[in-house]
Amino acid sequence: MKYDVLILGCGPAGYYFAKNYAKCKKKVAIIEKARLGGVGFRTGCLPVKKYLDKIRDVNISKKLIKNEICEVKLAMKKLYTSVRDDLFEIEEMIQKNLRALKVDIYFGNGEFLSQNEFRINDIILKFDKCVLATGTSPRGFGDITIDEDIILSHIGAVNMEDLPEDICIIGANVEGIEFASLFSSLGVKVTVIDMDKEILKGNDEDLKELTVNYLRENNVDFILGNKVKNIELKDNRARISFGDRNIYASKALVTGIRRPNIPKGLKEIGVRIEADCIPVNDFFKTNVENIYAIGDINGILGMAHIGINQGIELSEYFINNTKPKKNYKALPRAIYTIYEIAGAGYQENELKNEEYKVEKIHFKDTFRGFSKGLHEGFLKILTDRNNKIIGLWISSENASDLVGDVGIWIDRGFKIDDIKSKLFIHPTLGEAILDAVLKF
Incomplete structure (x- = not known):
């Protein structure tokens, strides 16, 4: 079987490449060794968000119960x-x-036979170009082995048969705090350990406040400034060792440590492989002429929406010969806790030695915030000395849905006056941007 393009991996990068490129009627095949969707859609990012969306619905129900508007029994394990x-x-x-x-789909492990041939399940596929979108996999550290039973990665965490009584999460990073929000909301006793003394390091304190308070109210214990030395099984529980202490938990979740998924035979056909990625040029090309790499495997930022963007950019290069922009200057990003943190551009902690202005608006002070009964959450805008917008950040429920095209505003040098003349639907939470702008 001969293909114009063979794609290895059906996570966000591979899927969106296939989705866009297949429209030009070329012959395309995609190979997946595990589950369609990869980490981004199936075993990590999106599944956690689906859980958290359900929890938000439950929290609304709790408020109704508290106000005696309705009566309902909440079954968190069933959720x-x-x-x-x-x-x-x-x-x-x-x-x-x-x-x-x-698009033809093949399942299973395979191997490169040459730079134009790949064998999968005793079938030899020939191709003109190959796109590596195999992503990364979780791994333990030191002598710690992830078994997805007691010692978990995100894969085991979203696929447990039942909820544990307690869980210890290694890492107060984005992944760790998202899972802490999830499990503590489901009634699981959560302990988070991190070698840093800060939760969600690198984010402004005011942006983190709602999230950290929510976790503490859900009885999450934080053990900060302590490096985990080892995790081992003891009487069907995890024993976590740090400093001169040990704690025990039904499950231990290891976060933030990953390794690239290198297809078999790739090194043998001459593709250069580094310790944590496959390096590429400005066109996502490896050192082998017809082999390309997109998404987490190429080591560029490692976010699902970056992989999606690279998939689309590479497909457009193949179709129209347009050079990929790789424009990540004002990268939009989000932390999907119950109270999300989302935005684009600079945060204040990154501008300590720079001159900037900042204005903030609380959603409770907006018309749509009033109609929704919002009591928490805010939006802030940062500008430089010339009134150019250099950052916009939100802390609230569903903050990620409000960021929209803010990254484009920052990339194109939009000023405060440009936003003043922009139309916002009334009443919407998006009007908070206009309200904040009018404070400058």
Whole structure:
């Protein structure tokens, strides 16, 4: 079988490359060794968000119960298992979409035979170009081995048969804090250990406040400034060693440590592989002429939306010969806790030695915030000395939905006056941007 392009990996990068490139009627195949959707859609990013969305619905119900508007019994364990079972629909949706685009799908492990041949399940596929979108996998550290039973990665965490009584999360990073929000909201006793003395290091304190307070109210214990030395099994529990102490937990979740997924035979055909990535040039090309790499595997930032962008950019290069922009200057990003942190551009902690202005608006002081009964959350805008917008950040529920095209505003040097003349639908939470702008 001969293909114009063979894609290895069906996570965000590989899927969006296939989705865009297949429209030009070329012959395309995609190979997946595990589950369609990869970490971004199936075992990490999106599944955690689906759980958290359900928890927000439950929190609304709790408020109604508190106000005696309704009576309902909340079954948190059933919530967890029902969402876990729903995740299989993601794979079905991806497969349906690819089939509709006439993309051939192969499952299993394979290997490169040459720079134009790949063997999968005793079938030899020939190709003109190959796109590596194999991503990364979680790994332990030191002598710690992830077994996905007691010592977990995100894969085991979203696929447990039942909720544990307690869990110890290694890492107060984005992944660790998102899972802390998830499990503590489901009634699991959570302990978070991190070698740093700061939760969500690198983010402004005011942006973190709602999230940290929510976690503490849910009885999350933080052990900061302590490096975990070892995790071992003891009487079917995890014993976590740090400093001169040991603590025990039903489960231990290791976060933030990953390794690249290198296809078999890749090194043998001459592709250069570094310790934590496959390096690429400005066109996502490896050192081998017809082999390209997109998404986490190339080591550029390691976020799902970066992988999606690279998939689209590379497909456009193949179709129209347009050079990929790789424009990450005003990268939008989000932390998906119950109270999300989302935005683009600079935060204040990055501007300590720079002249800047900042204005903040609380959603409770907006018309839509009033109609929704919001009591918490805010938006802030940062500008430079010339009134150019250099950062916009939000802390609130569903903050990620409000960021929109702010990254484009920053990239294009929009000023405060440009936003004053922009139309915002009334009443919406997006009007908070206009309200903040009018304070300058």
